Amino acid sequence: MTATTPPTTNTVSIPVKRRPKPLQLLEAYALPLLTILVFVFFAFFPASAGAFPTVNNLNVILGSQAVVALIATAALFPLVCGYFDFSLGATAAMSQVLCAGFMARMGLPLWLAILIPVLLGTLVGLVNGFFVTRMKMSPFVTTLGMAMLVTGLMIWYTGGQSIISGIDPALIRFGSSRLLGIPMVFFITLAVAAIAWYFFTHTPFGRSLYAIGSNATAAKLVGLPVTKNVWWSFVVAGSIAGLAGVLQLARSGSGTASDGNSLLFPALAAVFLGATAIRPGFFNVIGTIIGAVFVSISVSGLTLSGASGWASNVFNGIALLAAVGLSTYLGRRQRAGT
Numbered sequence: 001m002t003a004t005t006p007p008t009t010n011t012v013s014i015p016v017k018r019r020p021k022p023l024q025l026l027e028a029y030a031l032p033l034l035t036i037l038v039f040v041f042f043a044f045f046p047a048s049a050g051a052f053p054t055v056n057n058l059n060v061i062l063g064s065q066a067v068v069a070l071i072a073t074a075a076l077f078p079l080v081c082g083y084f085d086f087s088l089g090a091t092a093a094m095s096q097v098l099c100a101g102f103m104a105r106m107g108l109p110l111w112l113a114i115l116i117p118v119l120l121g122t123l124v125g126l127v128n129g130f131f132v133t134r135m136k137m138s139p140f141v142t143t144l145g146m147a148m149l150v151t152g153l154m155i156w157y158t159g160g161q162s163i164i165s166g167i168d169p170a171l172i173r174f175g176s177s178r179l180l181g182i183p184m185v186f187f188i189t190l191a192v193a194a195i196a197w198y199f200f201t202h203t204p205f206g207r208s209l210y211a212i213g214s215n216a217t218a219a220k221l222v223g224l225p226v227t228k229n230v231w232w233s234f235v236v237a238g239s240i241a242g243l244a245g246v247l248q249l250a251r252s253g254s255g256t257a258s259d260g261n262s263l264l265f266p267a268l269a270a271v272f273l274g275a276t277a278i279r280p281g282f283f284n285v286i287g288t289i290i291g292a293v294f295v296s297i298s299v300s301g302l303t304l305s306g307a308s309g310w311a312s313n314v315f316n317g318i319a320l321l322a323a324v325g326l327s328t329y330l331g332r333r334q335r336a337g338t
Contacts, residue, residue, distance in 0.1 A: 031277035035294040042301030051304045061296045063183040067248045069292035070189045071267035074240035077233040080283050081212040083139040088241040089264025090147035091124045095245025097154045100255030104166025118242035125238020129231035154257035163255040175250030185247045197285040266295050269319040
């Protein structure tokens, strides 16, 4: 027998274009830096300098940001695996209205008036997930239709009026209470965000959502339960939105059916702004919280500077468009490996 030597092959190294580390750091932390710069600007801008940098206004910013950030955290779960949920604002408003109504009209104890709306928020997510994963309906159409349905039912339930009386004073006191000078609702949001961060970064479920969002077909081929996990992402989102509605009631002291859109769009802006920070090109919890703070600081500064009421809507719209465009660009560049 004669020994044969395998043919030799020449390997060609393909250079990978990598961005310099300083640019990577600047890209990752541009949003936090911009948030600080915006704060400093409004703190010294003559029209807002008197009221903006006060402790009272900072508490208002953190309190109002808490609910928006909580809905943004809820939106992360379906968004990470590639699905929108436009019903989260309406779900939060439903929870807010029903929690108030259960106490004011039915006399339910506080714990039960909180538990039932959160469970109903979970049910909304369960139904959304069923239609998207089992019926193969468009998530855009499904969740938008659900938002319209829920909002309509809540307007019917309230007769178009806010529920402002009969709410347990303990809930209102909690909404205005502070710990270390910071609103308690903000700490609730931080706790939920910390749990969400842990799920996304340290559990198979969270990592599977990123895998599904990156390539659902490949995720299915390696054995990930794609349908089940996408369904669960909607369920978790609905639960968190239900909790956000209770916190909104605690803050505002009234249940209003029309609060949904005013909560949803700043939350979406925060999520997409967050995708430009910390882990550019990827939806992430820390970036989302920073995005929510940025939106809240900017809107507060504009308001205290004397801007008209429409300015906040214009800013939220511009922020959402810019954030979606930038996060999409960064995501494509990350997938291209540059």
